[in-house]
Amino acid sequence: xxxxxxxxxxxGWSMKAAxxxxxxxxxxxxxxxxxxxxxILASKSLGHLLTSSSWHPLKGEFGFxxxxxxxxxxxxxxxxxxxxxxxxxxxxxxxYAPRRLRESAHIVIDLMAGIPSVIYGLFGxxxxxxxxxxxxxxLGKQNTGYTLLSGGVILAIMVAPVIISVTMEVLRSxxxxxxxxxLALGITxxxxxxxxxxxxxxxxxxSAIVLGFARAFGETIAVMMVIGNVARIPRSVFDPxxxxxxxxxxxxxxxxSVPLYDSALMLAALILLLVVGGFHxxxxxxxxxxxxxx
Amino acid sequence: MRRQIIEEKIFKALMIASLATVFxxxxxxxxxxxxxxxxxxxxxxxxxxxxGGYYLGKGGGVANAIVGSLLLTGGASIISLxxxxxxxxxxxxxxxxxxxxxxxxxxxxxxxxxxxxVYGAFGFVIMVYLGIGASLLGGIIALSLLMLPIMTRxxxxxxxxxxxxxxxxxxxxxxxxxETTFSVVLRQALPGVxxxxxxxxxxxxxxxxxxxxxxxxxxxxxxxxxxxxASLPLAVFFQILTPLPAVQDRAYASALILLLVVLLVNxxxxxxxxxxxxxxxx
Numbered sequence: 001x002x003x004x005x006x007x008x009x010x011x012g013w014s015m016k017a018a019x020x021x022x023x024x025x026x027x028x029x030x031x032x033x034x035x036x037x038x039x040i041l042a043s044k045s046l047g048h049l050l051t052s053s054s055w056h057p058l059k060g061e062f063g064f065x066x067x068x069x070x071x072x073x074x075x076x077x078x079x080x081x082x083x084x085x086x087x088x089x090x091x092x093x094x095x096y097a098p099r100r101l102r103e104s105a106h107i108v109i110d111l112m113a114g115i116p117s118v119i120y121g122l123f124g125x126x127x128x129x130x131x132x133x134x135x136x137x138x139l140g141k142q143n144t145g146y147t148l149l150s151g152g153v154i155l156a157i158m159v160a161p162v163i164i165s166v167t168m169e170v171l172r173s174x175x176x177x178x179x180x181x182x183l184a185l186g187i188t189x190x191x192x193x194x195x196x197x198x199x200x201x202x203x204x205x206x207s208a209i210v211l212g213f214a215r216a217f218g219e220t221i222a223v224m225m226v227i228g229n230v231a232r233i234p235r236s237v238f239d240p241x242x243x244x245x246x247x248x249x250x251x252x253x254x255x256x257s258v259p260l261y262d263s264a265l266m267l268a269a270l271i272l273l274l275v276v277g278g279f280h281x282x283x284x285x286x287x288x289x290x291x292x293x294x
Numbered sequence: 295m296r297r298q299i300i301e302e303k304i305f306k307a308l309m310i311a312s313l314a315t316v317f318x319x320x321x322x323x324x325x326x327x328x329x330x331x332x333x334x335x336x337x338x339x340x341x342x343x344x345x346g347g348y349y350l351g352k353g354g355g356v357a358n359a360i361v362g363s364l365l366l367t368g369g370a371s372i373i374s375l376x377x378x379x380x381x382x383x384x385x386x387x388x389x390x391x392x393x394x395x396x397x398x399x400x401x402x403x404x405x406x407x408x409x410x411x412v413y414g415a416f417g418f419v420i421m422v423y424l425g426i427g428a429s430l431l432g433g434i435i436a437l438s439l440l441m442l443p444i445m446t447r448x449x450x451x452x453x454x455x456x457x458x459x460x461x462x463x464x465x466x467x468x469x470x471x472x473e474t475t476f477s478v479v480l481r482q483a484l485p486g487v488x489x490x491x492x493x494x495x496x497x498x499x500x501x502x503x504x505x506x507x508x509x510x511x512x513x514x515x516x517x518x519x520x521x522x523x524a525s526l527p528l529a530v531f532f533q534i535l536t537p538l539p540a541v542q543d544r545a546y547a548s549a550l551i552l553l554l555v556v557l558l559v560n561x562x563x564x565x566x567x568x569x570x571x572x573x574x575x576x
Contacts, residue, residue, distance in 0.1 A: 004470050004472075004473070005470060007470070007472055008470035008471055008472045008473075011380075011472050012384075012389060012471065012472075014380065015380040015381070015383060015384035015389060016384055016389065016390060018377055018380040018381045018384060019381055019384045019385070019390060019394070019398055021377070021381075022377075022381050022398055022401060022402060022405075022442070022443075022446065023397065023398055023401045025401070025405060025439070025442075026401055026404055026405060026408075029408070029412065029413075029416045029439075032416050032419040032420065033412075033415060033416060033419060035419070036419050036422075084312075085312040085315060085316065086312070086316070088305070088308050088309040088312040088313075089309065089312040089313040089315075089316050091309060092306070092309035092310060092312070092313050093313065096306065096309070105313075105317075108317060108320060110560070111320065111557070111560065112316075112320050114493075114496050114497065114500070114556055114560055115320075115323065115500070115553070115556065116499075116500025116501065116502070116527055116552055116553075116556060117500070117501075117502065117503075117527075118500070118502050118527040118530045118531050118549070118552070119323065119327055119500075119530070119549050119552065119553055120323070121531075122327065122530060122534060122545065122546070122549050123322070123323045123326060123327065125534060126326055126330065127322065127326060157319050157323075160316050160319070164316065187298060188298045188299055188301075188302040189302060190298070190301060190302035190305050190306070191298050191301075191302070211407070214407055215407070217409075218407075218408070218409025218410075218411065218412070219409070220409065220410065220411040220502075220503040221502045221503050221506075221527070221531060225531070225534070245409060245411045245503070248411050248414075248415060249411055249414075249503060249506055252418070252506060252507035265415065266415055266418075266419065269411065269412050269415035269416070272409055272411065272412050273408060273409075273412045276407060276408060276409055276412075277404050277407070277408060279407075280403060280404045280406075280407035280408075281400070281404055284400055284403045284404070285400070288396070288399075288400070
């Protein structure tokens with residue numbers, strides 16, 4: 001008996017240690033990156049680094065502004081393209097679709113979420129880039145097709161599974177009574193959705209969008225394959241852009257040979273972690289609240 | 295009222311169009327990658343290492359990347375599993391208070407959402423600290439960080455579903471938490487645990503950003519943990535960036551291999567969970 005208890009206590013403690021590790025990991029990652037980013041933070045103020053447009057590593061100038069603008073614009077563009085479509089699709093699946101369609105849609109969405117980003121990028125190069133190029137030329141804009149718009153389109157496809165599946169879950173958590181009370185008044189299903197279901201699940205739908213935003217913000221390989229990677233602030237969607245994750249991924253080769261370069265890239269990673277982590281934190285806290293309420 | 299009905303019809307049409315667009319996008323991706331990849335596919339692609347002048351269009355294949363990806367993701371799966379299983383079990387009520395479990399779940403969700411390039415950068419920091427270069431070990435560290443939250447969270451969802459009564463029956467026989475966890479909870483949750491592991495494997499094998507500067511790339515198969523290793527996603531990425539059409543075709547073929555592996559893993563995960571769930575008490 002004593003041995004069994006000892007085993008139980010021992011494994012109990014090691015399991016708790018593993019839990020502690022999981023909780024500390026976020027901070028560990030942040031601290032590790034901060035430790036490496038310290039040299040550059042010591043040489044320039046964070047405000048200067050974030051607002052300067054001059055990116056000349058050899059001269060020791062590291063202005064993140066064009067990259068931040070590139071990331072934000074590509075992400076916003078993808079949201080404009082994806083959000084209306086994904087919300088409509090999710091509402092249909094949650095409210096109108098027959099059970100079998102809903103279940104097969106689950107499989108399709110899971111599949112989409114599982115496709116590696118390099119394959120989305122390849123699809124972008126084969127299909128999206130030439131189409132965007134033609135559209136741009138038809139509009140009288142000189143472009144190579146490797147543009148902000150291509151990046152936005154690919155990101156929009158990639159965030160679709162996130163937004164759709166979270167929205168569906170949120171909508172299905174609205175109690176059936178709420179829906180039925182509205183329908184009993186003799187209004188159409190759509191009116192009930194608009195006035196009751198969506199109002200009930202406003203916060204949840206917002207969280208779904210935030211999660212999609214965070215996904216697009218940190219996406220690296222697929223975007224960098226189609227967005228052109230030119231460190232200038234894009235003037236239209238047919239200009240190339242250079243998002244922050246692509247900056248890190250493209251320059252790992254040189255970063256050890258130029259002073260402060262690795263430090264700057266680790267700072268970029270830290271910024272990504274903080275922004276994306278912050279968004280996730282907010283969205284998940286809201287979603288947990290919803291789960292608990294109903 | 296008429297207006298309401300018309301409005302509903304319009305929105306329903308929009309919804310169906312949206313859903314169709316999403317499905318079509320997925321279909322287009324699969325069809326195009328399969329079509330382009332199949333054209334360039336050959337048995338050499340799978341079984342041969344890159345030969346001299348491979349990147350100029352001469353003979354060889356991406357066996358180095360296939361084996362490399364399996365080594366990387368296999369190694370990372372073992373490490374993640376060794377950590378994920380205890381964490382997922384510990385999140386039961388018997389081990390830690392619910393409040394802490396909730397915080398841990400939140401931490402795992404935030405980790406799940408962290409961009410893989412950040413894990414790549416952090417893996418790089420660890421590697422500099424340990425004094426190792428781009429290598430199999432470095433890639434495994436970065437990948438297991440990426441896979442850990444996915445695996446843990448998926449397992450924990452399943453373990454939480456095990457009915458409390460079932461556990462109480464076991465406890466009433468005088469078992470310890472460990473005994474109940476292994477002989478009741480694990481047995482009940484096994485299909486879900488396998489599915490979670492496969493899910494994380496599928497994510498890990500397709501990820502490029504985390505191993506970009508931790509694993510490196512090489513034309514041979516690594517013989518030790520401190521040697522650089524090739525991987526399928528990076529094989530696709532590097533080959534498509536070359537200007538030669540013959541090499542770009544191989545990027546499509548490599549992408550097809552990767553896609554098939556990921557789809558296969560997903561399929562097996564589903565079948566596993568369907569097959570095992572026969573023995574489960576609901």
